Amino acid sequence: MLEYDPSAEIQALRTTFANIREVVDVDSLRAEIARLEAEASEPGLWDDTANAQRVTSALSHAQSALARVESVERRLDDLEVLVELANEMGDEDSVSEARKEITDLEKVIGDLEVKTLLDGEYDDRSAVVTIRSGAGGDDATDFAEMLMRMYLRWAERNKYPVKVLDTSYAEGAGIKSTTFEVDAPYAYGVLSVEAGTHRLARISPFGSADKRQTSFAAVEVIPVMEEAVEVEIPEGDLRVDVFRSSGPGGQSVNTTDSAVRLTHLPTGIVVSMQNEKSQIQNRAAAMRVLQTRLLLLQKEEEAAKKKELAGTITASWGDQMRSYFLYGQQLVKDLRTGHESGNPATVFDGDIDGFINAGIRWRKRKTDD
Template identity: 65%
Template sequence: MATDFTQEIKDLRATMASVREVTDLDALQQQIHDLEQQAADPSLWDDQERAQKVTSGLSRAKAEYERVTGMDQRIEDLEVLVEMGQEEDDADTLAEAERELQSLRQAVANLEVRTLLSGEYDEREAVVTIRAGAGGVDAADFAEMLLRMYLRWAERHGYPTKVMDTSYAEEAGLKSATFEVNVPYAYGNLSVEGGTHRLVRISPFDNQGRRQTSFAAVEVVPLIESTDSIEIPENELKIDVFRSSGPGGQSVNTTDSAVRMTHLPTGTVVSMQNEKSQIQNRAAALRVMQSRLLLLKKAEEAAERKELAGDVKASWGDQMRSYVLQPYQMVKDLRTEHEVGNPDKVFDGDIDDFIEAGIRWRRAQEKATAEV
């Protein structure tokens, strides 16, 4: 069946109209203008931290603007390509147009997903914590597999990451790990990854070759900013210091630089050991603690308003995704029903389709709740 290019291009333009409406290109242009003026100030680099924020913010704003306007240009170019192919009845040109159409569909869909990220903290950078659950050494190994999966996902997109804390298990794998993804909308994207992940496979640690089911929990919180009003009284915090350690308990630091911070009223615990000094680890731990308490505060407010137990993640159930390696191979999200038959690609960071499906599912859930 021949492709209806006219309808396809019409659909692409309709989607881009909604993308432009949400993106607000005029406001984005003004933001670029303001940041360019700040970047031109010779005294900017007197404050290194502010200078980095301004320059990175300018780069991101320009990239966002060009991503939207560049997509409009690609649609126009596609239309010209189709007209040429049809007028000259050139099969090669029409085949090229078909390939570009497929590429544009995916690119526009990705932009459309961004428009669904309108939550209060969706624009924030993210702090992700992975913890081994039930399943012994297999669960610890699974936690390490998930850490690699998310870091590879970030690497694929060129997103900067920073591993803040790793707690190694005795035999293999990780008890827990915490890392940051330092790019706008990291929280909006990765928040749909929060929940319990399940792995089914023949255990490489079982000399009888039995099938093992293991679990790991993923927690995603928005990175705190200085403008957020979260004050934690000193008497609510318990601070413990200890020596950083590597795999198998091997010491990697001869000083007590690692920090474990406990918020006594809620029992929330944050550990940091990957910075060079105790002061740096303490500051990093406080920032993550504030992020978690901020999200907890918002969840409690939502529960009071709607008599729900926290935010939307609480309704996902104990297992949100299964990774099955035996007796067949499949990764399936239990909320969206999205599934693929190649776990190796998923564990290598190919999770964009799962994230997109999760964002669309979450928006549908929010819309349904609002209509009740």
């Protein structure tokens, strides 16, 4: 008869989870949910649409956070029952099931533990991600599209809602740039460690046979900020261009000039939007992102922390934070944390939690030093 005793592993999981539960402060979270539910049930809530969206979004995020903690707590309790049954049954299949659940819980609790490290000013916000192709011609624009798919697949794996706000397609392969919003609690805190220059090295499918090509793409991540409405932009500081939305290869998406490009003349910041059907909606969405970027810029200047939130991302040699090798050794390696994967295909399919978690821990160590 098999005797399976994973008590040490279970105790370690319970200790880690107890620390997480204390940081999350479940009692305060439940009180916050009760307060938000009371606000959400007010008859006149939707008289103020902006406030109603804020309340319902905050309620959804708080409920999701509580559900994650409660789910892990139930699984830990069920795990001990599963181990007892495995020992009673005395067969390898039951033991294998218990071992698999321990492995799964180690990952879930590890991911939850990392999220408790997200205590930055904006970490709890949703995120707006912009990817721009850099040096490398068609390989770079193709790489930018590969990164876009990678992040969209990651969001899909985590069941995070995503809204693509703008995509500028290249004349050849891939995209020049794209901007999308990930609407989930702590999306900014999680994805902000992905900001920087990404480097791809591979045998180019666009050039001469067997020629290795190195290309670059820049990833920018900013938080979705309600305070953005406080940033006033004088009309004289803004250039507004309207144009027709287009898809791959220049194919027209609609026949009216509904896409909008805003250029902030003093800073040179450019924001384009073409996702919405009307020019007014696209201008409002573009203004929201522009105001957020300007607000961040103000805060960076005031605090002299420009590199913390945005920095200068050149998408070229010398400042890459991660390299993707698709020839020979087949490797993805983060140059800051040392975390690596020998399976680039799964990474480009959205399996990037290991890189993100390592990045969050690396950033926390730097902050504490």
